[in-house]
Amino acid sequence: MARAGEDARVKRRLLPLSALVAALSLGCGSLGQPDAPTVRTTPRPPPAAPDFPTDYVRWTQAPEPVQDERAGEQRRHYASPDARPDRGGWPTGTVLVKVHAPLDAPDVVTRVDVRRKTGEGDLGGWTYESFDPATRARIAADAEGCHLCHAAAPEDGTFTVFR
Ligand code: HEC
Incomplete structure (x- = not known):
């Protein structure tokens, strides 16, 4: 008998909770199937790469920007x-x-490509990297793909004439 009494007490204690659950599901019922819970996370920008070429706009600029209509x-x-x-x-x-910008908004740089001469490695002594100008974070770049094309350039893998 003592056990039955305990069970009854447990049930009484649980009742308010189950009433709450019922009320909640009634409330959601009007919205149709409840959605998966939304997890709110504050988007954290990727960290800026320490070797982003911060000052490039003050460097020597090649006289002629390339206007690539196709791209x-x-x-x-x-x-x-x-x-x-x-x-x-x-x-x-x-x-x-090398910076990329839309033809109709040349001030909006969308991507920064960088070649660094290290004299080391398998890519003709250069490294090849890409950065997001907004966050200055490194973005994925196929360095070997970059090198395959640049290896055909006339001056040590370089197409651009800066004079
Ligand atoms: C299909 C060929 C091709 C590929 C692939 C390529 N580039 Fe270039 N790159 C060029 C050409 C052509 C120029 C010069 C004119 C221009 O921008 O069209 C150039 C210019 C550059 C310059 C300016 C100095 C120079 O060498 O003329 C940099 C820096 C550069 N590219 C980096 C990169 C990086 C980093 C990648 C890979 C993420 C890459 N490139 C992939 C063709 C290529």
Whole structure:
């Protein structure tokens, strides 16, 4: 008998909870099937890469931006201040930049591509990277794909003439 009494007490204690659950599901009923719970997370931007070429707009700019009608973009090219091609090669430490912008909004840079001359590695002594200009974070780049195309360029893998 003592057990039955305990059970009854447990049930009494649970009653308000089940009433609450019933009320909640009634409320949701008017909205149809309850959706999966929404998890709110504050989007955190990816961290800025320490080697984003912050100052490139003040570097030597190639005289002619490329107007690429097919891609619908303009590309501008910059060379770091100490970068001067010498006997067909660029000195170690050279940083070259290519920025992409829509043809109809050339001030809105959408992507920053960077070649750095390290004199090391399998890609002709250059590294190839891409950055998101808004967050300055590195974005995925197929460095070997970059190199395959650049390897055909006349001056140490470089297409742009900065003079
Ligand atoms: C299909 C060929 C091709 C591929 C792939 C390519 N580029 Fe280029 N890149 C060019 C050409 C052509 C230019 C010069 C004119 C232009 O922008 O069209 C150039 C210019 C550059 C420049 C300016 C200096 C220079 O070498 O002329 C940089 C920096 C650069 N690219 C980085 C990259 C990076 C990083 C990647 C890969 C994410 C990449 N490129 C992929 C063709 C390519």
